[in-house]
Amino acid sequence: xxxxxxxxxxxxxxxxxxxxxxxxxxxxxxxxxxxxxxxxxxxxxxxxxxxxxxxxxxxxxxxxxxxxxxxxxxxxxxxxxxxxxxxxxxxxxxxxxxxxxxxxxxxxxxxxxxxxxxxxxxxxxxxxxxxxxxxxxxxxxxxxxxxxxxxxxxxxxxxxxxxxxxxxxxxxxxxxxxxxxxxxxxxxxxxxxxxxxxxxxxxxxxxxxxxxxxxxxxxxxxxxxxxxxxxxxxxxxxxxxxxxxxxxxxxxxxxxxx
Numbered sequence: 001x002x003x004x005x006x007x008x009x010x011x012x013x014x015x016x017x018x019x020x021x022x023x024x025x026x027x028x029x030x031x032x033x034x035x036x037x038x039x040x041x042x043x044x045x046x047x048x049x050x051x052x053x054x055x056x057x058x059x060x061x062x063x064x065x066x067x068x069x070x071x072x073x074x075x076x077x078x079x080x081x082x083x084x085x086x087x088x089x090x091x092x093x094x095x096x097x098x099x100x101x102x103x104x105x106x107x108x109x110x111x112x113x114x115x116x117x118x119x120x121x122x123x124x125x126x127x128x129x130x131x132x133x134x135x136x137x138x139x140x141x142x143x144x145x146x147x148x149x150x151x152x153x154x155x156x157x158x159x160x161x162x163x164x165x166x167x168x169x170x171x172x173x174x175x176x177x178x179x180x181x182x183x184x185x186x187x188x189x190x191x192x193x194x195x196x197x198x199x200x201x202x203x204x205x206x207x208x209x210x211x212x213x214x215x216x217x218x219x220x221x222x223x224x225x226x227x228x229x230x231x232x233x234x235x236x237x238x239x240x241x242x243x244x245x246x247x248x249x250x251x252x253x254x255x256x257x258x
Contacts, residue, residue, distance in 0.1 A: 007202050013065045031058045039082055052082025063206050069214065070207040133158040172224040174216055176239065178254070187254030189239065191216065212249045 031054060037043075038051025056079050059072040085104075089097040136152040140160055148162040173195055177186040190196045193203055194213040212235075219229040226232040238246040247253055 007064065007066060007204050007206075009064055010066055010202060027058075031055070039078065045084065048082045049084075049087055052079040055079035068206070069209040073207045130158060172220045174220045174224050174226070176236070178239065189250055189254060190252035192249070192251040210249075 035051055035054045035058075038047050039055070056076055059076050059079075062068060062072045085100075089100075092100075133153055137158055137160055140147055140150065140152070147160055149160060151159045175196075176189045178189070179186045188196065191210075191213050193205055193210045194216050195202075215229075215231070219226060219232055235246065239250075242253075242255075
């Protein structure tokens with residue numbers, strides 16, 4: 001339950017037997033460390049399609065088990081390129097595939113040679129650029145003092161990224177409450193996705209991204225010290241002022257109509 005907000009099925013995944021979770025870890029390592037090579041290396045059509053299928057199935061499981069916003073959907077995009085026309089055509093009717101084949105043939109037969117040379121030249125230049133910019137990234141990956149999220153060029157074209165460097169066993173949840181005076185009663189602001197009331201069923205939001213709820217989760221990591229997240233003070237000020245734009249991001253305003 002490390003994610004910003006669970007889904008209706010998250011609890012059931014979390015409550016699965018210990019053997020299930022051990023198998024999950026093994027499969028996770030295989031899918032993320034071994035299977036990607038099926039997408040990259042020229043190992044043949046069948047293995048390429050198998051690699052793409054593995055990634056799509058794996059990301060689909062992540063989508064059903066947790067709200068990681070659009071991250072899983074973006075990860076699916078490169079895997080789709082593993083499927084050629086012959087494979088994808090099986091998903092459509094014969095009439096549709098015939099029309100697509102005619103359109104593709106017409107396009108290729110009228111394509112100018114100069115355009116093909118320009119495209120190849122662009123691809124080679126792009127490959128050379130990415131290769132050069134990836135050198136410091138690879139060095140960082142192999143370093144003992146690895147930087148998880150960092151940029152190595154002025155335009156930040158190629159960077160290092162890591163969503164979860166460490167995963168804590170206990171989750172700290174920041175709760176925002178307010179009262180008209182110090183004696184209370186103190187009332188809680190409820191967010192649209194962020195965990196709050198334990199009897200509220202989690203929502204299915206993917207691929208939409210509730211950024212405020214996500215930031216509230218990030219701010220709670222490491223003990224929930226809001227001093228390391230100065231934007232929190234601005235949020236609290238806006239809540240006290242009943243800022244209309246900020247109140248739209250809140251599911252329940254305890255002082256609405258008061």
